[in-house]
Amino acid sequence: MKARELMRRDLTSVEPDTLIHEAIYLMEQAGLSTLPVVDEEGKLVGIITEHDLIHAALPEYFEMLHSISFLPNLNQIQKRLKEMAFKPVSDYMKEVLSVHLDDEDLHIADFLIRKRLKQIPVVDDEGHLVGVIRRIDILSRLVR
Amino acid sequence: MILTVTLNPTLDKFYWVDHLPLSLERVEEEILIRARKSVSSAGGKGINVSVFLACMGVETVAMGFLAGHTGQIILRDLLERGVTANFVWIEGENRTNITILEKGKEYHPVKIHEEGPRIPTHAQELFLKKYRRMLKRAEYVVLAGAIPPGIPETIYKDLAREAKAAGVKVVVHAGRRPLWEAVKTGPFFVKPDVREELVVGDMPVRTEEEIVAAGKKAVEYGCQACLISHHITGDILITPEGIWEYEAEIPLTKFKNLVGADDALVGGVLYRLTKGDDLLEAVKFGMAAALASAEVEPKLCLAPAVIEHEMRTVEVRRKEDR
Numbered sequence: 001m002k003a004r005e006l007m008r009r010d011l012t013s014v015e016p017d018t019l020i021h022e023a024i025y026l027m028e029q030a031g032l033s034t035l036p037v038v039d040e041e042g043k044l045v046g047i048i049t050e051h052d053l054i055h056a057a058l059p060e061y062f063e064m065l066h067s068i069s070f071l072p073n074l075n076q077i078q079k080r081l082k083e084m085a086f087k088p089v090s091d092y093m094k095e096v097l098s099v100h101l102d103d104e105d106l107h108i109a110d111f112l113i114r115k116r117l118k119q120i121p122v123v124d125d126e127g128h129l130v131g132v133i134r135r136i137d138i139l140s141r142l143v144r
Numbered sequence: 145m146i147l148t149v150t151l152n153p154t155l156d157k158f159y160w161v162d163h164l165p166l167s168l169e170r171v172e173e174e175i176l177i178r179a180r181k182s183v184s185s186a187g188g189k190g191i192n193v194s195v196f197l198a199c200m201g202v203e204t205v206a207m208g209f210l211a212g213h214t215g216q217i218i219l220r221d222l223l224e225r226g227v228t229a230n231f232v233w234i235e236g237e238n239r240t241n242i243t244i245l246e247k248g249k250e251y252h253p254v255k256i257h258e259e260g261p262r263i264p265t266h267a268q269e270l271f272l273k274k275y276r277r278m279l280k281r282a283e284y285v286v287l288a289g290a291i292p293p294g295i296p297e298t299i300y301k302d303l304a305r306e307a308k309a310a311g312v313k314v315v316v317h318a319g320r321r322p323l324w325e326a327v328k329t330g331p332f333f334v335k336p337d338v339r340e341e342l343v344v345g346d347m348p349v350r351t352e353e354e355i356v357a358a359g360k361k362a363v364e365y366g367c368q369a370c371l372i373s374h375h376i377t378g379d380i381l382i383t384p385e386g387i388w389e390y391e392a393e394i395p396l397t398k399f400k401n402l403v404g405a406d407d408a409l410v411g412g413v414l415y416r417l418t419k420g421d422d423l424l425e426a427v428k429f430g431m432a433a434a435l436a437s438a439e440v441e442p443k444l445c446l447a448p449a450v451i452e453h454e455m456r457t458v459e460v461r462r463k464e465d466r
Contacts, residue, residue, distance in 0.1 A: 009227065012229075025233075029233035029234070038277075042280070
């Protein structure tokens with residue numbers, strides 16, 4: 001099955017100059033953990049994930065300790081998030097990770113697993129965002 | 145691609161009842177009405193047009209504002225029907241519009257329409273950004289339906305101007321001031337919504353003569369076509385080339401659900417125009433789509449063969465040359 005048959009035709013997205021607090025608001029309202037980032041032409045230029053934002057807000061030594069259980073509370077993370085809130089999405093977004101309309105399901109599943117993504121944007125020949133594929137879209141297809 | 149704008153989306157909820165006791169003459173503690181059947185679906189004029197087009201295989205993108213749990217249900221329904229969704233999310237809750245259809249009197253439904261959430265200024269700015277982006281990929285834009293609180297009544301005029309400047313053909317399917325302001329920009333096709341008040345602009349449209357006068361005024365502003373309902377099964381098309389009357393002899397008792405019929409009409413016209421039909425034939429198909437939709441319980445008839453068959457019932461007469 002190709003991406004065009006699997007994808008949700010949902011173009012919910014942000015732009016590189018969207019502020020972080022606006023992106024978090026959109027994630028909350030739309031119930032999404034990943035947002036595609038598009039330019040003025042609607043072309044995909046990156047993605048921003050909850051995971052990226054959480055990591056950016058964690059203390060730098062988290063990478064060594066792999067846990068936040070030693071923190072007395074979440075105040076430090078909250079302080080960092082408030083500093084990030086008015087910075088643009090472009091400061092925290094990932095490189096362009098996408099699949100094409102005609103990519104096959106096996107390639108897409110492999111991509112999601114290797115990149116540890118919950119969803120991946122789908123683009124057309126010109127690079128316009130045309131939809132997204134979530135892990136659950138593939139799983140639900142496979143159990144039918 | 146056909147872009148549709150629905151600024152005030154709704155979750156349409158339909159109840160079919162055997163009897164609707166609306167009289168309060170008797171002293172009763174409460175009136176209990178048991179629904180024989182109920183159905184919900186994403187709605188709003190533009191959304192209905194998009195659903196119709198997507199089911200006919202036409203690429204369409206629906207835009208507007210979504211909010212809350214109701215917004216999630218609307219989005220899910222749209223995505224399942226193959227509509228591409230590009231909405232701005234806001235706080236609050238989208239409206240729910242209720243229609244109660246009584247057995248044998250389906251042509252005379254009882255409706256309860258909510259107002260919808262207030263749209264904040266920053267959300268309107270976000271919408272405009274997205275709208276301008278999508279215009280670059282659109283052939284037609286459909287500006288349709290009610291204006292939610294917080295948005296000025298001149299919004300369709302502004303959106304129509306932007307679309308015309310981008311070389312996109314504009315279709316306006318709305319009522320009252322929002323429609324007439326947009327008419328002044330000279331859109332391609334206008335379908336006035338006269339359900340609440342038989343008025344287009346400040347002109348009454350109760351008689352054939354009044355309908356023709358209102359349509360001619362729209363044409364003077366630069367509209368290529370203005371289609372105004374004369375009665376449930378009759379429309380009058382006014383264009384710079386002439387005036388045509390579309391009529392179908394169908395008893396009212398044949399209608400099962402009139403909600404969405406007008407939207408099927410607009411969807412039908414656009415579907416046929418994208419297939420290369422001329423306007424007169426496209427309007428005939430649109431009217432057949434409206435009649436076929438009114439004759440089934442679901443909001444829209446999405447079976448091309450049924451609509452084609454319905455075309456036999458539609459008669460077209462030239463009323464007047466220009």
